[in-house]
Amino acid sequence: MGLTIIDNMYKILIPLLILTASFSSAQLAKATYTMKVSMNMDFTSNPNIPKNVVERIKKRMSEPQNFQLFFDQTQSLYKKEEKLDSPQGGRGGMSMRFGGGAGSITHTDLTNRKQTSQQELFGKMFLVLKNMKQRKWNFTGASKQIGQYTAYEATYVYMKAPTSFRMSFGNRAKDEEKEEEAPEKVPVTVSVWFTPDIPISAGPASYFGLPGLVLMAQDDNRVLVCTEVQMNVKDKIKLEAPRKGQAVTQKEFSEIREKKAEEMRERFRNNGNRGSGNRIMIRG
Numbered sequence: 001m002g003l004t005i006i007d008n009m010y011k012i013l014i015p016l017l018i019l020t021a022s023f024s025s026a027q028l029a030k031a032t033y034t035m036k037v038s039m040n041m042d043f044t045s046n047p048n049i050p051k052n053v054v055e056r057i058k059k060r061m062s063e064p065q066n067f068q069l070f071f072d073q074t075q076s077l078y079k080k081e082e083k084l085d086s087p088q089g090g091r092g093g094m095s096m097r098f099g100g101g102a103g104s105i106t107h108t109d110l111t112n113r114k115q116t117s118q119q120e121l122f123g124k125m126f127l128v129l130k131n132m133k134q135r136k137w138n139f140t141g142a143s144k145q146i147g148q149y150t151a152y153e154a155t156y157v158y159m160k161a162p163t164s165f166r167m168s169f170g171n172r173a174k175d176e177e178k179e180e181e182a183p184e185k186v187p188v189t190v191s192v193w194f195t196p197d198i199p200i201s202a203g204p205a206s207y208f209g210l211p212g213l214v215l216m217a218q219d220d221n222r223v224l225v226c227t228e229v230q231m232n233v234k235d236k237i238k239l240e241a242p243r244k245g246q247a248v249t250q251k252e253f254s255e256i257r258e259k260k261a262e263e264m265r266e267r268f269r270n271n272g273n274r275g276s277g278n279r280i281m282i283r284g
Contacts, residue, residue: 030235031069031213032228033204036062038221067224071202071213075239078106078204107241108132108208110201118242119253122260125245128253135209144193146215146226151193154210159185160220191218198229 066081106117115130135156142153161183194203196212203214204224215226248256 027072027232028235028237028239029071029198029200030230030233031071031202031204031215031226033067033069033224033226035065035067035222035224037065067204069202069204070233070235070237070239071200072239073200074109074111076108076110076202076208077237077239078108080104105242106205107239108202109241110208113209115206116241118245121253121257126253126256127242127245127247128250129247130206130250132206132209137210146193146195147229149195149197149215149229151195151215152212154192154194155189157187157189160188161185188220190220192216198231 068079068081070077104117104119106115108115113132113134115128115132117128117130119126119128137154137156140153140155144151144153190207192203192207192210192214193216194210194212194214198213199211200213201210202208203210204217204226207214207217207219207224213226213229217224
């Protein structure tokens with residue numbers, strides 16, 4: 001069966017070599033993606049959570065997020081479409097953000113497999129620097145039509161702690177008595193669909209390095225789907241890595257984020273049910 005998959009990939013790559021010649025390295029293209037995130041929300045542990053907060057979180061989670069990917073043959077720039085948050089009035093209001101927040105921009109050097117991601121965390125800007133390793137893609141041989149393009153599936157597996165969100169209000173003593181145990185990591189299979197019709201190895205976020213543009217990605221609780229592709233666009237976009245922010249590695253950024261999250265959990269425990277416009281950002 002492995003030989004059959006390899007044979008299928010050769011059939012894909014042969015026309016790819018022909019199509020590449022027609023795509024100039026200076027040509028700028030743009031792909032638009034919609035992302036939906038699902039998350040295990042545990043509201044049952046504490047009945048004191050206000051219903052309006054629960055409904056606000058559920059509504060925010062159900063809203064799709066739109067992203068744009070600008071790319072040429074050697075690099076790409078991935079950013080979230082700007083959208084103004086609706087004002088949250090009233091005391092005890094709380095704003096929730098899921099996925100990339102304001103200022104989230106990722107530049108990918110497709111040739112050297114390096115990424116620079118500008119991310120805002122609790123009002124401070126960071127530049128997260130990554131050296132992306134070559135993934136061991138498994139080409140399943142499956143294909144399907146996505147819009148006008150024929151797409152092929154590739155998968156890989158990684159280990160990840162289950163994604164969930166737990167919120168508690170009040171009951172400080174009870175909360176402090178409980179020690180949260182780190183959940184065991186479980187294998188997650190990422191399914192990515194790419195099209196050789198657009199012979200560029202770009203894709204949204206960290207999904208790239210395949211023999212064609214990534215049109216769809218399903219990763220744990222996130223689903224990204226390409227809704228539009230425009231070739232030879234005239235947007236005045238420079239495919240340059242962002243420069244504003246404190247430079248950190250991915251490991252350092254994760255440690256900072258966890259420390260800030262713990263500080264916020266402690267603040268909630270101390271304040272009980274009294275919120276004052278606190279903002280929580282969750283990124284899986």
